[in-house]
Amino acid sequence: MLVQYLTAFAWGIIVLLAFIGYGRLINVILSPGKKFDIGMQAAFGLVLSVIVGGILNLASVISPLAIQVFIIFGVLLLFFSLIKNCRAWPMSARKAFVFVKENKFFSIATAVIVVIILARYSFAVSFFGFNGADDFHGYMSFPAKMLQTGSLGNDPFSERRVESSLGGQYFLHAIILSATSFKNLHLTDNGLGYLILILLLVGFLREKKVDRYLGMGAVLVMTVIVSPVLNITAAYTAAAVIFLFFRLSYQVLEFKNNSPLRNALMVALPLSALCALKSSYIIVSVMLFVGHYFIYFRSLGSFRPLVKEFFIAVAAVFIFLFPWMLSLLASSGTLLYPVFGLGYHGTAYGAFKHVIQFDLYSLLRFCFEGFNSLITLLPLVVIGAMMHGLVAGEGKKLLWLIFLSSSAGVLVLAVLMGGYSLYYYSFAYLFPGILFTAAVSLAGGLQFRSFPNFNSRLLGLMIIIFLFGAYLQKDLIVIDNIKYSLNIDGGRPKIGLTNSDLVSEGELKQYSDLQKAVPVGETIIARLDRNFLFDFKRNNVYINDTPGGASLPPGIPLRSGSEAMADYFLSHNLKYVAYSYGNEANFSRVSVSGMLKAHVNPLLRAISENGLAFQDYTMELSKTRKIIYDDGKNFVLDLSIKNK
Secondary structure (H helix, E strand, C coil): CHHHHHHHHHHHHHHHHHHHHHHHHHHHHHCCCCCCCHHHHHHHHHHHHHHHHHHHHHHCCCCHHHHHHHHHHHHHHHHHHHHHCHHHHHHHHHHHHHHHHHCHHHHHHHHHHHHHHHHHHHHHHCCCCCCCCHHHHHHCHHHHHHHHHCCCCCCCCCHHHHHCCCCHHHHHHHHHHCCCCHHHHHHHHHHHHHHHHHHHHHHHHHHCCCCHHHHHHHHHHHHHCCCCCCCCCCCHHHHHHHHHHHHHHHCHHHHCCCCHHHHHHHHHHHHHHHHHHCHHHHHHHHHHHHHHHHHHHHHHCCCHHHHHHHHHHHHHHHHHHHHHHHHHHHHHCCCCCCCCCCCCEHHHCCCCCCCCCCCHHHHHHHHHHHHHCHHHHHHHHHHHHHHCCCEECHHHHHHHHHHHHHHHHHHHHHHHHCCCCHHHHCHHHHHHHHHHHHHHHHCCCCEECCCCCCCHHHHHHHHHHHHHHHCCCHHHCHHHHHHHHCCEECCEECCCCCCCCCCCHHHHHHHHHHHHCCCCCCEEEEECCCHHHCCCCCCEEEECCCCCCECCCCCCCCCCCHHHHHHHHHHCCCCEEEECCCCHHHCCHHHHHHHHCCCCCHHHHHHHHHHHHHHHHHHHHHHHEEEEEECCCCEEEEEEEECC
């Protein structure tokens, strides 16, 4: 257990070093006149990895060995870069020693904060906060399939495949999984994403020569703020990419002497990666893109020199995303849902709709969610108020960029989800925007036209206080949230040495035996509690993560009875259906009964109704079709053979 934990711990650090190595390469190529700090290098390395992942996925060459070679090459780039500058090491060491000697209190406080940050990282190495529906059904299966088959492959029955992400976050998961196990997958976001965001913040504060104690306060807040974890999708990784983009936009004039191609690529790389990480961030990416060039235009005073760069950036975004988009087209019938078509998504067949409700319940629901997130959204409101005649100078353009991109993301989310889980899903773009505003304020980068004597740094401190309250208020119980961030259960931290395995030997055998009951090469429709345990090389597995959420034309019939569903599968030459009837595939009728009420958001209600219909139909078919495997928890049906 200790060796396994230390291996995962070390692999995360190695991956971070590789990101820094690739980031240095991007620095040399795209901005030779300005040296990126370690945070920007790490963020650009993460971004490049997402883009490279799309190419490897399209070529179907992803494997543990291929990923490890990619990571080792990044580390070597960093190593040779450091060796090249080794003559400066003694002088840097002497300066550091003198600084520590002359600033003992600050150095001790810094050391304490570094220890806390490393503790957060160590707890993320083996954190068991997985979502039994989202993660076990889909998100953990995707990197497993990548590593086993070379790509995401086709998955036309997976709603998460078509709707949630093009695949960027899944490739980052595959990087971690290539040398670790499933229980280490939180290392991607809560580990690496968190560290990169910290490094970006520290780099900006140092570059702007923010008072060291003010900067320490900002970093200290970051050590205790926790991402609202719903699953293993992109939160901190996306936040880091957005923070990187804010830094590029804030310092846009520093790159004016670069070629249009170089500047365009610097814009396109992070925004492409953001779109690939999670599809819900596309609208935020569009607003960031437009806002960036608006700032650039206002700073230069002329749009003429930007025309060429703008169109190169647009083309580059599509080029970087195209491998991921082609893969999605082959799998789910659309290049990008819903921008370039609905594909095989359930909305194409009327299975359910993203509906805006204006009834009393929806209004109250939205208000409740807003109240629950009031402290989170309040700084954004403050930013909006500051823009309206309070802030002058360059800072106002930045506030517009942050406010419009974040507000657009929140608005779209509120419309699509009816206010449901606004607090959780908005973290990735609200948090970095507010944090960057605080950092700029601490740097004295905001001038107040209406209140010339108002201290910008005071505003920064106020925003930091808001952040502290907002993201430590889970259920309004601060202590519980801190314990959650430190992975403490029953008064003791779970650091991976005392955690049990995520999957027992018995479960592994069950899934192995289940799959052996199906002939090699045959396709399986899977509605199981742990789909990621499949051997994806042995069988083609279609993960039915949200029944009705995605399916081959003309759409799976979930309102016409069990025989209609069986006929539909057989018409597509799909004979084998696997189902975890013992625990209803982590989607029990009891747990979702509240979602079946008439006043619930139509999208959520339809998801619940379709899920239960599939389960009921499958259980009915188990009485009329041959059961070729049954372990008391999971069974496999051969729909082509009827019971006599």
